[in-house]
Amino acid sequence: MDDLTEMLKGTLEGCVLEIIASEETYGYAITRRLNELGFTDVVEGTVYTILLRLEKNGLVHVTKRPSGVGPPRKFYALNDAGRKELATFWAKWEYVSSRIDKLKEGGR
Amino acid sequence: MNFWETITGSDLTRQFKAFEARAEALPADHRAAWEQIKGHLWLYGDFTGRNLMPILDGALGLLEETAADGQGIHEVLGDDIAGFCAALAGGEGARTYRDRWRAQLNRNVARKLNRLGG
Numbered sequence: 194m195d196d197l198t199e200m201l202k203g204t205l206e207g208c209v210l211e212i213i214a215s216e217e218t219y220g221y222a223i224t225r226r227l228n229e230l231g232f233t234d235v236v237e238g239t240v241y242t243i244l245l246r247l248e249k250n251g252l253v254h255v256t257k258r259p260s261g262v263g264p265p266r267k268f269y270a271l272n273d274a275g276r277k278e279l280a281t282f283w284a285k286w287e288y289v290s291s292r293i294d295k296l297k298e299g300g301r
Numbered sequence: 302m303n304f305w306e307t308i309t310g311s312d313l314t315r316q317f318k319a320f321e322a323r324a325e326a327l328p329a330d331h332r333a334a335w336e337q338i339k340g341h342l343w344l345y346g347d348f349t350g351r352n353l354m355p356i357l358d359g360a361l362g363l364l365e366e367t368a369a370d371g372q373g374i375h376e377v378l379g380d381d382i383a384g385f386c387a388a389l390a391g392g393e394g395a396r397t398y399r400d401r402w403r404a405q406l407n408r409n410v411a412r413k414l415n416r417l418g419g
Contacts, residue, residue, distance in 0.1 A: 220363075220366075221366075221367070221370060221372075234379070236375075236376060236377060236378060236379040237363070237367060237372065237376065237377045237378075238363070238377055238378040238379065238385045239379070239385070239388075241363050242385065242388035242389055245359070245389070260366075260369070262369040262370070263365055263366055263368070263369020263370070264362060264365050264366055264369070266366065
């Protein structure tokens with residue numbers, strides 16, 4: 194599906210948190226995971242800026258490890274603050290999606 | 302940063318040279334993207350541009366990493382390099398030098414109007 198960017202904006206950070214929560218991982222792998230999910234518009238640059246933000250807000254633990262080629266890679270894992278943020282994200286998502294579903298069904 | 306560097310900006314020149322040397326090693330399309338990124342990020346610089354140094358370093362790091370992975374530049378940055386730079390510089394609310402000029406102008410006009418009793 195094209196042109197999801199605007200709609201995804203607020204939720205992508207939560208998606209990235211969820212991906213990191215399941216296992217320690219790095220930018221390229223996160224981007225691929227999102228692409229596989231069907232978010233084909235998401236590029237590595239987008240994920241990179243989200244990861245910077247997560248790091249700045251102290252939600253992730255970062256480890257630098259040498260990679261086979263090129264400069265060392267940064268691996269990300271959630272810390273306690275990150276797990277809390279992720280729980281908050283899902284609670285908000287639950288709220289928004291249930292309201293929007295309701296609207297669609299014509300209820301009040 | 303010592304006093305001499307603060308005054309002359311010699312540390313900046315040195316860092317820029319180091320950046321350019323790293324950029325030289327990138328494949329052509331990544332290098333072209335680097336030129337564009339520099340152009341877009343310039344808007345978010347402070348007076349000396351010193352605040353941009355860590356941001357440029359990170360962006361160059363991303364280009365190096367992705368080039369080593371063999372990713373094409375489109376896979377890395379998509380179509381929206383300006384948007385990428387805005388996000389890099391700290392979100393879309395990041396203040397550019399134009400914003401600062403605008404604020405200054407507004408402030409001056411408001412002051413003048415007040416004096417006239419308007």
